Amino acid sequence: QVTLRAGVELNARQVNQYVLILRAACPGEDVVEELLFVRVTAGQVLRCDTPFASAEGDVVQVLADVAPRTPLYTVMPQPLGGVPITSFLQFRLRNHNTPLTLTQRGLVLAPDNGFDPSKDTQTFRLEIEVMDRHRHNCSGAVRVEVLPSRRPRVTFAEPHRAVTVTEGIGPWEVVTQLHASGDNVRYAILAPVAPALFTVDEVTGEIRSTRQLGVTRAHLLVRAYNALRPHDHATTTVNVTVQGTEQQAPRCVPAIFVSQVPETVSPGSTLVTLKCTDSTGTDGCLHYALEGPPSSSSHFCMEGPQLKVNTTLDYDSEAMAALGFQYTATIVVTVGGQPLHSTRVPVLVTVTPVNEFRPGCPNGATFTVPETAAFGSVVGRVAGTDRDYPPDSLEYSLEGESGPAQPFSIDRHTGEMRVVGPLDSQRQKSYRLVVRLTDTHNDLDLRKRQSRLCEVSVRLQAVPDQPPVCIPEVQELRITAGSPGSRQPVTRLECRGSPDSAVLTHTMVGGNEDGRFRLEGNTLVYLPNDRAEPRTFVLLVEVWGGSGGRRRSSTVALVVHVTPRSTPVPPSPTARHTTLQKEPLVVTQTEAVWHPPAWFVAVLTISGALLLATLGCMARSLLCSEQSWGLTAAFCSSHSNRAPGKLFLGKSSPVSVWQRGWAPCRGGRRSPVALSSLSCLSSTQGQFDGRAQDPRTGRDYLFSSVTGARRWI
Numbered sequence: 001q002v003t004l005r006a007g008v009e010l011n012a013r014q015v016n017q018y019v020l021i022l023r024a025a026c027p028g029e030d031v032v033e034e035l036l037f038v039r040v041t042a043g044q045v046l047r048c049d050t051p052f053a054s055a056e057g058d059v060v061q062v063l064a065d066v067a068p069r070t071p072l073y074t075v076m077p078q079p080l081g082g083v084p085i086t087s088f089l090q091f092r093l094r095n096h097n098t099p100l101t102l103t104q105r106g107l108v109l110a111p112d113n114g115f116d117p118s119k120d121t122q123t124f125r126l127e128i129e130v131m132d133r134h135r136h137n138c139s140g141a142v143r144v145e146v147l148p149s150r151r152p153r154v155t156f157a158e159p160h161r162a163v164t165v166t167e168g169i170g171p172w173e174v175v176t177q178l179h180a181s182g183d184n185v186r187y188a189i190l191a192p193v194a195p196a197l198f199t200v201d202e203v204t205g206e207i208r209s210t211r212q213l214g215v216t217r218a219h220l221l222v223r224a225y226n227a228l229r230p231h232d233h234a235t236t237t238v239n240v241t242v243q244g245t246e247q248q249a250p251r252c253v254p255a256i257f258v259s260q261v262p263e264t265v266s267p268g269s270t271l272v273t274l275k276c277t278d279s280t281g282t283d284g285c286l287h288y289a290l291e292g293p294p295s296s297s298s299h300f301c302m303e304g305p306q307l308k309v310n311t312t313l314d315y316d317s318e319a320m321a322a323l324g325f326q327y328t329a330t331i332v333v334t335v336g337g338q339p340l341h342s343t344r345v346p347v348l349v350t351v352t353p354v355n356e357f358r359p360g361c362p363n364g365a366t367f368t369v370p371e372t373a374a375f376g377s378v379v380g381r382v383a384g385t386d387r388d389y390p391p392d393s394l395e396y397s398l399e400g401e402s403g404p405a406q407p408f409s410i411d412r413h414t415g416e417m418r419v420v421g422p423l424d425s426q427r428q429k430s431y432r433l434v435v436r437l438t439d440t441h442n443d444l445d446l447r448k449r450q451s452r453l454c455e456v457s458v459r460l461q462a463v464p465d466q467p468p469v470c471i472p473e474v475q476e477l478r479i480t481a482g483s484p485g486s487r488q489p490v491t492r493l494e495c496r497g498s499p500d501s502a503v504l505t506h507t508m509v510g511g512n513e514d515g516r517f518r519l520e521g522n523t524l525v526y527l528p529n530d531r532a533e534p535r536t537f538v539l540l541v542e543v544w545g546g547s548g549g550r551r552r553s554s555t556v557a558l559v560v561h562v563t564p565r566s567t568p569v570p571p572s573p574t575a576r577h578t579t580l581q582k583e584p585l586v587v588t589q590t591e592a593v594w595h596p597p598a599w600f601v602a603v604l605t606i607s608g609a610l611l612l613a614t615l616g617c618m619a620r621s622l623l624c625s626e627q628s629w630g631l632t633a634a635f636c637s638s639h640s641n642r643a644p645g646k647l648f649l650g651k652s653s654p655v656s657v658w659q660r661g662w663a664p665c666r667g668g669r670r671s672p673v674a675l676s677s678l679s680c681l682s683s684t685q686g687q688f689d690g691r692a693q694d695p696r697t698g699r700d701y702l703f704s705s706v707t708g709a710r711r712w713i
Contacts, residue, residue: 002036012042046136048077057125057141064117065149065229066110073142075106077130094127100144102128108142114231115146117153122146149232154182154224156236159293162330162344164241164249169213175240178205180224182232190235191221198240207238215244241342250286250333250343252276257307257331260350262444263315274305274345278335285335292329292347295319299327300349307331307347315353316389325351355443359394360385361454365435370461371423379408382415382435382456388442399434399453408458410435417456425462432457467552468504468545470495476559481528483565488526493556495522497545509555510540517560524558536561 002020004010020036051058052075060073075091093102099111108126115122124144131137156178163176175198178187187205189195197218200207207220218240225233243249253275261271276286288302301310313327314320327349334342367380384394396415400406407421408431415435438451471494482488497504506519517539518525524539539558596604688702688711703710 002038010040012040016040046077046130046132046138048075048130048138048140052128052140052142053138054140057143059143059145060108061145061147062110062115063149063151064115064119064122064146065151065226065232066115067228068110068112068114069101070110071107072100072110072144073108075108075128075130075140075142077132077138088133090131092129092131094129094139095125098124098126100124100126102126106130108144114229117149117229117232119146120148151232152182154180154185154226154232154234156180156224156234158236160237160239160291162239162241163207164243164342164344165213167213167215167242167244169209169242171211172208175207175209176238178207178222178224178236178238180205180234180236182224182226182234184227185224186227188223188225189220190223191219195220207240213242216242218242250276250278250335252331252333252343252345254345256346256348258348258350260352261309261313262352262354263313264354264356265309265313267309267311269309271300271307271309271349272347274307274331274333276305276333276343287334289332289334290329291332295323296327297329300329300347302331313349313351315351316356316387316391320351321389327351352444353389353442355388355439355448355450357387358450359437359439359452360387361437361452365454365456366459367417367457368459368461369419369423370463371425372463373419373423375419375421377419379417379419379458382410382417382437382454384415384437384452384454386437386439386442388439390441393440393442395438395440397436397438399436406431406433408433417458423460425460428460430457430459466497467554468495468497468543470543470554470556473554474557474559476561478561478563479526480563481526481531481565484528484530486528488528490517490524490526490560491558493522493524493541493543495543495554495556503545505544507542507544508539509542511538511558516562526560526562531564534561534563 016039018038018040020038022034022036023031024034025031047053049058058073062070062072066072077089089106091102091104091106101109101111103109106128123146126142126144127139128142129137129139157180161176161178165175169175178200180187185205186202187200188202189198189200195210195218197210197213197216198207198220199210200220200222205224207222220238220240221235222238223233223235254272257272259271274288278286286305288305290297290300290302290307299309299311299313301308315325327347329347329349331345331347332342333345362383362385365380365382369377369379373379382396384392384396386392386394394415395412396410397412398406398408398410402409402420404421407419407423408417409420410417433456435454435456436451437454438449440449443449475491477491479488479490493506495504495506504522506522508517508519511517516527516529517537518527519541524541537558537560539560541556541558542553543556544553688704688709690703690705691700691713692703693700700713701710702713
């Protein structure tokens, strides 16, 4: 039984036939092999795309301010080997706990009311099943991630506004105008639901009267919203007071109060005393009240005409930073407690910082660093604290100068400590450093700064020294001695100590009895003499690393074969010859080589072949023409005196023969061809009925008297 392997998907467009080799055998019998051909035909099997059909599903990211019912995703199933199909499909949503909508065409739409822009990233998962008319189905999932909007939100600069007008204003006159920031801003009055006295212009935000106004007071709740995305909106409160003309509102000095106070001002301190009078010039019937947002008005209170601090004005807090370190409020002054005749005095109080707290040292400031740490290595970070705002705005410095006793430095702004000098755990196992922490930007007066000294411990971690490593440890070298008295470098020792920055020393400890070699740093130098015999030296070089009592060494062996400049030849009875071995002369010659591309070589080869073929054909044609003309000229010159039509056969009498193909002679007349010998041809010679000899070359050839053709023998 042959079955399809699990998880395998057949595709007729890629492979439409498989050939299987089946082998079968019974005990004691031969193995039988047969072929099984499996043909795969194309079929309309429904298949979902890989990202959609995966376990995690496809991912779509949209902004929170996308318009309602905006298409976010399209489910596009594929039939196996076919074209994408969009008709005769049914799309079903398995989970219904989502505000998204799935249409009959496989479109995933945004919610009818859009997404909530006030929330952070939101995630919705849709499990979708697709089925065609043949009941073939596939399923998958889509995860929609809703990101916060990047567009500016609609906001009001003033969450509250108070407007005072006099009675007698006619219809459709502007009372005030609202301004909201954002895109495509529109305005609408939410409360009262059916305003009888006022209306707002949808585009400009102007609040107008709908009829002639009398003495009254109205509270309006106005919404500003994005016309394309109504869920993006903001509200403000507008208090409109219509005063009578017979009595005027109180007059106050100052009409607006702006002040700047330090955060250390004590509760109960008086900030300002208003001097207000009514239309009669007295202040006995005046009432004072404080209005504004609770985050501001709760810090102040009114005692008669005096504005006092109610609670501590703490500058060092995130809540204060969110307010911009400013409090806003409004003092409402009324006559006899009647709100129709009131004056409003805006109040703006700015709180300034005071450097109240000293910096704090970190707990357990102890660091460990290996003694092999390189220059600039990070030791650790001193994290000081400061409760003044902005928090932890500190500068760091080390007491004392950097040197052998203090091989460290500290970053002024981050407090990061680094190594700036050599470390040795045998000389000193630990360091006690004093770090000064100084606060910055914590007071209106930048000269008022506080500091604290903190102790920091740095422990050195001992690292055992390793002997130097030389590569290779044994070298065999061959040199030719130079002229006596010269200095001849032989090789350079490549050794590495631990740590890498350690200084190494090289000492020759053996093999240099006659002093022919010398070490200059890590370079071996040979000092030639006038010795004429070849010689081999075995040198031992000891390489030392480390410092103090922890020095380690390694030994390198160098085998140097020295060949003299000249080799003597044994003396002969006649003369004495000496062969001098010259130093090789290296000549460097630079040749310009052109490497053409492959296509150019191919074109050049084909063109050359065609040119050679053409020249060959032309040469053959010229050779044939030259031979024919030579025979004709020879016969014409040899037999020009003979009578036309005379052909001599052997030595018998001439016989008149006229044939086609006789060669023309100069002057336009025709000449018979004179042949030295002629024999009759047998039946085996075919179309050639004569034989002749070329008088110029002496070669024999066959010819046909009918066609004029000839063949060399």
